[in-house]
Amino acid sequence: MKRTASGDINCSPWKPFALRAPILACAVLISWALIIVLQLLLAKSQRDSGIIFAANTSELPLSCSFLYLYFPTVIAVVYSLFWSWIDLETKRLEPYYQLSKSEGAFGKDSLMLHYPFDFIPFVPIRAMRNRHWPVFWASTVMVMITWGLVPIQAGIFATSTVTKSSEVPMLVPTGPLSLDQQKEIVTTQYMQSVFGITWLNETLPPYMSRLLTLAPFKTQSQPAYGYQETWSAKTTSYGLDLFCQEGKRKMINETEYYTSSNGCRFPTNLGLTGNNTIGGNAVLEVKEFSTFYVGYWNYIGEADYYLSDGSCPVEANHTFYAAFTRNKRLASDPPEQLTTIFCEPKYYSQEVEAMVTVPLQHPVKANPIGPKSPISPAIYNTSVLESRMNSAGEEALVRGDMPSRTWPSQIERISSMNLSQSIGGADLPFMAAFMIGASDHSLEEYLDPQILGRAYESAYRLIFARAMVDVLNTSWATTAGTIGTREYKTGAVILVPAFTYVVEGLLGVVSVFAIALLYLSFTRPRQLRSDPGTITAVMSLVADDTSLLSDFGHFDCCTIEDINTAIGKRKYCLEYDGKQSLIRQLDDTTPNGTATKSATSISPTRGISKPVRPIEFSLPAIVPFITFQVCLAVTLALLYQRSQPYGLALPSKNRIVRQTLQNYIPTAIATIIEPIWIVVNRLLCMLQPLEELRNGKATAKKSIALDYSSLPPQLVIWKAIRSCHFILAAVCAMALLANVLAIAFSGLFNENEVEVSYSTSLHQHFSDKFVSINGSVGPQNIFYANLDSDNAAYQGGKGMDQFYISVSNTTTGTDLPPWTDQKFMYVPFEVGEVTTSTEYLVATTRAFGAELDCTEVAFSADNSSTGTIWTDPRLKLATGTAYFSITVKDGNGNSTTCFRAGQDIWNAFGTGVQTANGDEDPCPKDPTALEAVLSVQALPNATQQQQSLCAQTALVGWARNPGPDSCTNNSTKPFDQTNSMFMACRPKILTGLAKVRVDNEGHIQDTTFAEDAALTPPSKELQNFFTNDPKNLIEQAHNYLFQLNGGVMGLAWHTDTFPTDFFNFEIKHAINSSRFLDPSLPLPSFRDASGSFSKVYSRLFAIWLGANQEKLLLPETRNSTLPGSRIDKEIRIFVSIPMFIISEVIIAIYILVSIFVYLRRPGKYLARLPTSIGSIIALFAPSSAVRDLRGTAHMSNQKRAQYLDQLDQRYGYGTRAPPKKIGSAPSIDEEQFKGDVAGTGRETTAKVAPSIMVVKAAFPVDEDDGKGFQSATIA
Structure with missing residues (x-):
């Protein structure tokens, strides 16, 4: 062959x-x-x-x-x-x-x-x-x-948080501030910061830890900060080590001392003796424990005890003495044994390889790369610092934002502890109280001398480290370069x-x-030799083999199974005879020709009961498919609905499991749909030529020569559209959309951290009612108040905490007290069980606050309000005395006279007028300014109501003296509208219900009051929230807010723009301007001043309530719950809205096209599906159409198409009647057809089987009528 x-x-x-x-x-x-x-x-x-x-x-x-x-x-x-x-x-x-x-x-x-x-x-x-x-x-x-x-x-691909690292150029300052610069620049702000760090959890300054301070360094460029970024570089650390030893009792010259090995001593009969008995009243009360501290230096002259009086040799001038004891329970008990230590700090600098966080620049580590070296006295005077520790103040005021020269009092912070607030009638030493706050031990543990020494070491380190921050905080004017490392965490796409x-x-x-x-x-x-993708190509391969056609002519109405049985064991080949390729039947090699007998055993007239169409187009197939798509669309919609607004819970913490569920399975589902559409597409591609032939007048190009089988299903769409086969085009589009659906499903789900709300029951330990309050008790009468149950907020101390808290919040962003915001204190609530992921609680609770009603006061001789100042600059210790008298009216319109007299001016901080460089000039030539925040009192013969009215009133003012005669000898100068603006302010209590969102520690995150909430209820309704008269709350608050000390009331002339009281400090920061304080600017207007001062008052009042809420509110005795919600931060799964819309639209199109394809599905007119070469040959084997393709096997598809176009035949698929006899042979050209011919209504004769044939006119072929057919062929 x-x-x-x-x-x-x-x-x-x-x-x-x-x-x-x-x-x-x-x-x-x-x-x-x-x-x-x-x-x-x-x-x-x-x-x-x-x-x-x-x-x-x-x-x-x-x-x-x-x-x-x-x-x-x-x-x-x-x-x-x-x-x-x-x-x-x-x-x-x-x-x-x-x-x-x-x-x-x-x-x-x-x-x-x-x-x-x-x-x-x-x-x-x-x-x-x-x-x-x-x-x-x-x-x-x-x-x-x-x-x-x-x-x-x-x-x-997945997202994760990763760590990146790279070497970058760094800048390091060449040196700290000089000692002269420190005197001019460093203010008391560092000790306010130490107080905030110790007691208020204030954020540490840059380059400082509780152990040391680093010389600053930074990158040369300032890239966008990454998440958890750190910088590493070589720098210098500054710190101290404290070396302590127990005090030894020793008699020296008939006096017993506690002594140390370096020659220091302290008498046993001074300070703590161990012989104090628990009991007493007010701040003089002796509690279970007492502590004591004595430093060496007393440069300032305000220390009660110091060791520089000869108690220590000069070479041990850094030594301090400390003691701690448990006090006796009964006077008859023997004295308690004191724990006493002598300690000496060693200040050092050291070269280190340091790492700091960004952007806060907090040290993470400082690995030493050099030895510790003593700090040079030229860098920092540690003796002055130790003198400040012993005196709790500065030796000279450096003017700055902080309106105080003294260090913050800590008595209020320890007032609730079982620790005595005074020693021998004097205040507890600052360092003794600070040691308690700087360490984390129970009071009883301080009886151990080692723990006591470590506690003081923590205190010393913190103060020194914070002081060095200001010393090292340069302007980066001169720097040196070095190489450091930048490391940060960032979001990343990973594999x-x-x-x-x-x-x-x-x-x-x-x-x-x-x-x-x-x-x-x-x-x-x-x-x-050519593509066999069309019916004509298959025809050409067998048209010249009449024997094969004769065999297959018997199969026109046979099923696939019948044909497979008939020819399955017969052999065929595709051979090339030198001119063309033809399918030939090989000789039967089976025993006794069983294959041939099997082929001829199929009756050519055997009918079938039912014609077929592809099962994919049947109702049992289409209904599950459409149902699956509907369920998929509904499931997606439900998932989307369930994901709003908090997302879906994570199915697992394992990344691979989550990737499988969120990415693999959705994409796999999408890919399951594609093969179904591909199969439907292949079937339509197979049936489309037959659908054209059923019309009875199809050209070869659009029927038997139509090639849909040689292209992937997704690429058939363009040919189908050009051929106007729109159902096929739609199915092709669905196969293409399956790929889009896979893309959409792959990005359908994503993870994000979100806040999730859960309903819960909350509990309140405090009621919304205040305890009985004695409004006259407060820090003004610190040594005389009886600390009984009516004292409410006041349990000792100087009452300055609300100012310290506010300053820390204003300057460093430290949180306000729990359950407090800028205007209100809220009654606390809590949940029974807080999960590790719980971030916030939300509930409705009662809020309390206050706001001011202010009236401008016009001082003049013509009315009842006067303000005057008597000055004499030659007497520096008493350079001026002010007198104020104002008339105020109560709610009924009755007038009351309130006054403030005998208050010194100019020497509120020392002597003379405060100037920008810190000097005190008795008579400066420049313009000066003065601020006053004063409480007033009633006249001696005033009624109780009048006394209460004055106690609730504050006199606030701002004054200007343009110069050059800032003062004149022995003169009385009146305040009037040309040089001052004063106002009288009285508060009113606010209360109402608010929906509050707090974090785990009770810090307010968000509040919402009802739009119609009345925050100023009538007196009778307001009384429901108080045990006694509400005015007592205001009076006690004013004992704290309007005190007789320089840090609160002001009254100091100054030439700079720094505040002299805490209220104006707050105003300056609130309005971000010093225009109220600038001597060269006009006085503030009443409108500006009243609005700003009222906001600051409301803020400080709320802070005072929040800081003392446990003392002010009654315990909740009712066993009731409060409905609320717990908000947890969780990583949840969200449905991508764009991908969800795309997916739902595609699935909806799927459903519509599925229904459309079912309604327009091919009819039942086939004995079998032409899915194989054999079944296709059986379609045309007995027909006349195959004659047109004889001798065309050698042609290419293009040549064959041209040949058929030249024939210009029309082809159809229909029922074939037996041919008439002409002589002894049937005449194919005279075949007759059943059905209407060209619409004439004339039917063909003898019903046999539909077939493909050459026709002269169109003939429609109906679907099977249920009776079957006898033969089917193409002609």
Whole structure:
């Protein structure tokens, strides 16, 4: 048998483009390229901790997020389309490769193969059973890509928080402030900061820890800060070590002392003696424990005790003495044993490799790289610092924002402790109280001398470290360069190794199978000379073999099973005779010709009971498919609805499990739909030529020569649209949309941290009612108040905490007291059980606050309000005395005179007028300013009501003296509207219900009052919240807010723009301007002043309430619960709105197209589906149409199409009647047809079977009437 020939126009063996070497080689190279790219990206991800970085990856622009969210799926989908083309051609051409074998192939292994129409997952199994390895390899690749690579790649990329590190140039200041600069610049702000750090949890300043301070350093450039960023560089640390020893009792010159080894001593009969008995009243009360401290220096002259009086040698001038004791319970008890220590600090500097956090610059570590060196006296005078510790104040005032020269009092902080507030009638030493706050031990533990020494070491380190912050805080005017390290955490897109390796493995297998296909593309026999993708191509292959046509002519009404039974054991081959390729039937080699007998045993007139259509178009198939899509759409809608607003709970904490559920499974579901549409598409492509033939007048181009089978289903759409086959085009579009759906599903779910609200029951330990309050008790009568139950907020101390808290909040952002905001204090509540993820609680509770009603006071001789000042600059210790008298009215309009007299002016901080450089000039020539915040009192013979009215009134004012005569000798100068603006202010209590959101510690995050809430209830209603008269709350608050000390009342002339009282300090920061304080600017207007002062008053009043709420509110005795909610921060799964919309739209289109395809499905007019070469041959074998294709097997598809166009025949598919006899042979040209012919109503005679035939006119062919048919053919 001659297989080749030369000179023919189609002599070269034909193979589809998809199975040619360049395409298969490209498939191999693409697979390898993807593996290389993935491995490089994985290596980069593991080396650099990611491939895309951003502070918040969820906020990446689409141009970046597209690259890892959707682009990989796009590549996978395109890769899948590419392989679906190869897979289709492999399946389609396998029968012809089998027929091309030299020995031919059985009919069941060639003519009856129908791989393109099988469901994709089943093809590899069937191909393996048939040992059709190319189909096995290609179909296995498609299964791996469809249900492996496409969904699994969706889990390759994930977001995470990673750490990045790089070397960067750093700048380090060349030196700290000089001692002279320190005197001019460093203010008492550092001790206010120490107080805040110790007692208020204030944030530490940059480059400072509780142990040491670092010389600052920073990067030369200022990049955007990353999450948890740190800087590392070589710098200098400053700290101290404290060396302590127990005091030893020793008699010296008949006096007993506690002594140390360095020659220091302190008498045992001074300070703490161990012989105090628990008891007493007010601040003089002796509690269970007492403590004591004595420093060496007393430069300032305000220390009660000091060791520089000869108690220590000069060489031990840094030594201090401290004691701690438990006091006696009964006077008759023997004295308690004191714990006494002598300690000496050693201040040092040391070169370190330091790391600080960014942007706060807090030290994380400081690894020493050099020895400790004593701090040079030229850098910092530690003796002055120790003198300040012993005196709790500064030796000279350096003017600045802080309106106080003294260090913050800590008595209020220890007033609730079982620790005595005074020693021998004097205040507890500052360092003794500070030691308690700087360490974390119970009072009883301080009886251990080692713990007591470590506690003082903590206190000393904190004060010194904070003092050095101001010394080292330069302007970066002169710097030196060094190399440091920048390390930060940032959001990153990473590759998950497990998913990456799986995808690489799949690609590797795909490339191996592609190599196998490439090898077979060279070695397999190929006898085809043109594409057999059309009916005409198949006709041409068998048209010249009348014997074969005769055999297949008996099968026109047979089922697939019948035909397979008939020809399955017969052998056929595709041979090339030198001119054309033809399908031939080989001689029967089976015993006794059983294959031939089986073929001829099928009756040519055997009818069937029912014609068929593809089962995919049946109701039992379409209903589950549509139901699945409806359920999918509903499920997505429910997931979206459930994800609002808090998202869906994480199914697992394991990343791989979450990636599988969020990425792999949704993508796999989307890829399940695609093969279904592909099968439907292949079936329509197969039936579309027959649908055209049923019209009875189809041209060859639109019917038997129509090629839909040689293209992947997704690419048939354009040809279908051009041919006006819109149902087919719609199904093609659905196959394409399946790829879009896969992309949408791959990005459908994403994770984000969100606040989730849970309903819960809350409890309140305090009621919304105040205890009985004695309004006259407060820090003004510190030594005389009886600390009984009516004292409410006051339990000792100087009453300055509300100012310290406010300053810390204003300057460093320290939280206000729990349950306090800028205007109100809220009754606390709490939840019974707080989870680790609980961030906030929300409930409605009662709020209390106050606001001022202010009236401008006009001082003049013509009315009842006067303000005067008597001055004498020559007497520096008493340079002026002020007198104020004002008339105020109560709620009933009754007038009351309140006054303030005998208050010194100018020497509130020392002597003279405060100037910008800190000097005190008795008579400066520049303009000066003065602020006054004063409490007033009633006249001696006033009634109780009048006394209460004055106690609730504050006199506030601002004055200007333009100069140059700031003062004149022995003169009385009146305040009037030309040089001052004063106002009288009286508060009113506010209360109402508010919805409050707080964190775990009770700090207010958000509040909402009802729009119609009345915050100033009537007196009777207000009384429900108080045990006694509400005015007592105001009076006690004013004992704290308007005190007789310089830090509160002001009354100090100054030439600078710094405040002299805490109220104006707050106003300056609130309005972010010093215009109220600037001597060169006009006086503030009453409107501005009253508004600003009222806001500050409301804030300080709320802080005072919040700081003392446990003392002011009655305990809650009712066992009731408060409805509220617990808000937890959780990582939740959210449905992407764009992807959700795209998915729902695609699924909706699926449902509509599914219904449309079902309603317009092909009719039942086929005895079997023409899914194989054998079933197609049986369609035309007995017809006249096959004659037109005789002798055309040598033609190319293009030549054959031209030939058919020249014939200009019309083809149809219909019922064929038996031919009339002309002589002894049937006349094909005179075939008659059943049905209307050209719409004439004339029916054909004898009913046999529909067939394809050449026709002269159109004839419609109805679907089966239920009676079956006898034969079917193409003519």
